[in-house]
Amino acid sequence: MTVARSEALTAFERHLRSERGRADNTVRAYVRDVGAFLDAAGATDDASLRTVTLADLRAWLGTVARGGAARATLARTSASLRAFFRWCERTGRLERDPSLRLSAPKRHRTLPPVLAQRSAAALLDVATVAADDDDPVHLRDRAALELLYGTGIRVGELVGLDIDDVDLEARVVRVVGKGDKERRVPFGVPAGEAVRDWLREGRPRLATDSSGAALLLGRRGRRADQRQVRDVVHRLLSHVPDAPDLGPHGLRHSAATHLLEGGADLRLVQELLGHASLATTQIYTHVSVDRLKRSFAQAHPRA
Numbered sequence: 001m002t003v004a005r006s007e008a009l010t011a012f013e014r015h016l017r018s019e020r021g022r023a024d025n026t027v028r029a030y031v032r033d034v035g036a037f038l039d040a041a042g043a044t045d046d047a048s049l050r051t052v053t054l055a056d057l058r059a060w061l062g063t064v065a066r067g068g069a070a071r072a073t074l075a076r077t078s079a080s081l082r083a084f085f086r087w088c089e090r091t092g093r094l095e096r097d098p099s100l101r102l103s104a105p106k107r108h109r110t111l112p113p114v115l116a117q118r119s120a121a122a123l124l125d126v127a128t129v130a131a132d133d134d135d136p137v138h139l140r141d142r143a144a145l146e147l148l149y150g151t152g153i154r155v156g157e158l159v160g161l162d163i164d165d166v167d168l169e170a171r172v173v174r175v176v177g178k179g180d181k182e183r184r185v186p187f188g189v190p191a192g193e194a195v196r197d198w199l200r201e202g203r204p205r206l207a208t209d210s211s212g213a214a215l216l217l218g219r220r221g222r223r224a225d226q227r228q229v230r231d232v233v234h235r236l237l238s239h240v241p242d243a244p245d246l247g248p249h250g251l252r253h254s255a256a257t258h259l260l261e262g263g264a265d266l267r268l269v270q271e272l273l274g275h276a277s278l279a280t281t282q283i284y285t286h287v288s289v290d291r292l293k294r295s296f297a298q299a300h301p302r303a
Contacts, residue, residue, distance in 0.1 A: 005044050008093070009035055015087055021179040033080035046093050057081055057102050071104075078104030114254040117261075119243040120149055124190065126239045131197070139202030140216055140224065141232045143194040147173070148233075148248055150191035152255035152273050155226045155248035162213040163199070168192055177274035185272055 085099040131142040165174040208221030216224040
């Protein structure tokens, strides 16, 4: 990696984080996408950047596509390149942005798998039964699942919670989501009871000097990570008959779907989930309609 290329990518990364407020995963993906293109194009300095054309960018997307990339990956790669070259033009590295007419296949809006409401209830029953033994980690697992399903927050947001982020009296949790945007999300009585039991009976038995203010802890007293929560969801779901094998994000999908099926307003669900665009939330209306159609086909004599 040349010094000029490295400095450009570092400055672009800083722009994404500080000026655009992009999430860490997004920043890493954009920098990786742009770096791969610059390597392939041999663009090592500002002079070689100025030789990049729209045809070069389209050719690179074709190369990525032939490598078996999904439409979502192609769409993100296109967005990464457009963001980079737009930034290059604005910062004076380029006089003209070659990516202005660059496009990529639209992402397919696939229906996310979700739990039936009875399966979600059965999963939480399994977690509650498991928490009746003498293992404090099982109390943590119950609290984690109740919060995931009860609030619809992301697993990364869950493991990032500190004790002070949870207001048990008001039954509200303060969440820092993508782009460091903060929101407050309510939760129900079962989640409140699970968190209270964990804080009273479970967490003190695992806490160490390294625990800090983390809400959820692992066996060694450090903040629980996403992998641990993911393993818990898969393991406990295996005890629920006929339930699909979902991860924590599947519980988020399920919570959103069940809210809409219960009559919640779409914009309310958008706010609870922390979606920047209402279009992202609308996919859950398709899930609900799809399930409604299946129920109709099974139940109506003239379906």
